[in-house]
Amino acid sequence: MSDDLLAEIVSAIPIPALMVDQNERIIAANADGRTLVGQNIVGRHFATILRQPQVIEAMEQCLRSKGPSKTRHLSNDGAQDTTFEVECRYVNAVGGAVLATFYDVTHIEQASQMRRDFVANVSHELRTPLTALMGFIETLRGPARNDVAAQDRFLMIMTEEANRMNRLVGDLLSLNRVESEERVRPKEQLELTGLLESTLNSLRPLAEDAGVELMLNAPQDPMSLIGDSDQLRQVFTNLIENGIKYGGSGGSVEVNVISSERDTAMRGPAVRVQIIDKGPGIETVHLPRLTERFYRADSHRSRQLGGTGLGLAIVKHIINRHRGRLRVESNLGKGATFTVILPR
Numbered sequence: 001m002s003d004d005l006l007a008e009i010v011s012a013i014p015i016p017a018l019m020v021d022q023n024e025r026i027i028a029a030n031a032d033g034r035t036l037v038g039q040n041i042v043g044r045h046f047a048t049i050l051r052q053p054q055v056i057e058a059m060e061q062c063l064r065s066k067g068p069s070k071t072r073h074l075s076n077d078g079a080q081d082t083t084f085e086v087e088c089r090y091v092n093a094v095g096g097a098v099l100a101t102f103y104d105v106t107h108i109e110q111a112s113q114m115r116r117d118f119v120a121n122v123s124h125e126l127r128t129p130l131t132a133l134m135g136f137i138e139t140l141r142g143p144a145r146n147d148v149a150a151q152d153r154f155l156m157i158m159t160e161e162a163n164r165m166n167r168l169v170g171d172l173l174s175l176n177r178v179e180s181e182e183r184v185r186p187k188e189q190l191e192l193t194g195l196l197e198s199t200l201n202s203l204r205p206l207a208e209d210a211g212v213e214l215m216l217n218a219p220q221d222p223m224s225l226i227g228d229s230d231q232l233r234q235v236f237t238n239l240i241e242n243g244i245k246y247g248g249s250g251g252s253v254e255v256n257v258i259s260s261e262r263d264t265a266m267r268g269p270a271v272r273v274q275i276i277d278k279g280p281g282i283e284t285v286h287l288p289r290l291t292e293r294f295y296r297a298d299s300h301r302s303r304q305l306g307g308t309g310l311g312l313a314i315v316k317h318i319i320n321r322h323r324g325r326l327r328v329e330s331n332l333g334k335g336a337t338f339t340v341i342l343p344r
């Protein structure tokens, strides 16, 4: 087989590929392969090019045993760490050679890293209340066995911890459901102002306990749009509840509804719902990460208030499903404004 023909065949392989002969020199490489390991590599000894020991070993093993071998090539493409699965196959041409192909598994690696992080987070979040529960059970069986007053107090704390676990599991299931139907467009015709009124009504007891005044400013005319009313209620409940919980010291949470025929963000007819509080606000460093699962700007306070840190992650997925946008603005000390933009 001529070298030209060999180069032609290797260049037709749709993933990075290169070939090494019995003299351990690279005899062919396609364009993707050269992008991955370096230009001008044909004719060079492969070990000087593929410097990773496990890759060199897999190549040598394949040459020696004349059978397949397999390993991983770890690299960085400038923007991120990359992982390739390297398959070495013995070829009975040109006096015996190895064909190595590099299959990009970076995205699979990233997904499994995210899954590991997520599992670690969930376990950690569940363990905290669980540890508390176990501690109180011990106490109730031992030192507090005959102390009725202490028993009442402990049972109350235990109820709270169990509720926290229950909320966490509920939020996780909700996130799961929302994520799995993110691509299904909502179909329901709903009226936004009424939905906001009833959401505010159900949050009134919470607001009163916190000494927060709730206000709604909406146009007189009904505001109809296509959406999923249960999900949108969940969005506004979380945003208004956050306003009360974290911004309540400002004394008020204001909800404004603004409709426009040509919204700058949506480039078409849209409605904006602003949820404005006058509380301590959020530091700028936190803003881009607020919608990540379990991200809390003020972790101690959020936990104390019973937050799971999943609320805004759910909000983001629901708004995505509605092809809308979420904007967060905040000045430290002056409060926070969350704006939901929905296309009409």
Ligand SMILES: Nc1ncnc2c1ncn2[C@@H]1O[C@H](COP(=O)(O)OP(=O)(O)OP(=O)(O)O)[C@@H](O)[C@H]1O
Pocket (backbone or CB within 6 Å): 171, 238, 242, 243, 246, 247, 277, 279, 280, 281, 282, 290, 295, 296, 297, 298, 299, 302, 303, 306, 307, 308, 309, 310, 311, 312, 313, 336
């Ligand atoms: N209006 C606000 N003012 C100040 N901080 C806020 C405000 N809204 C949200 N945050 C911060 O953003 C974090 C994330 O909010 P998110 O709603 O996702 O979680 P949570 O309220 O802690 O939990 P959950 O909503 O599941 O009960 C909060 O923990 C809080 O630190």
Ligand SMILES: [Mg+2]
Pocket (backbone or CB within 6 Å): 238, 241, 242, 307, 311, 312
């Ligand atoms: Mg919340």
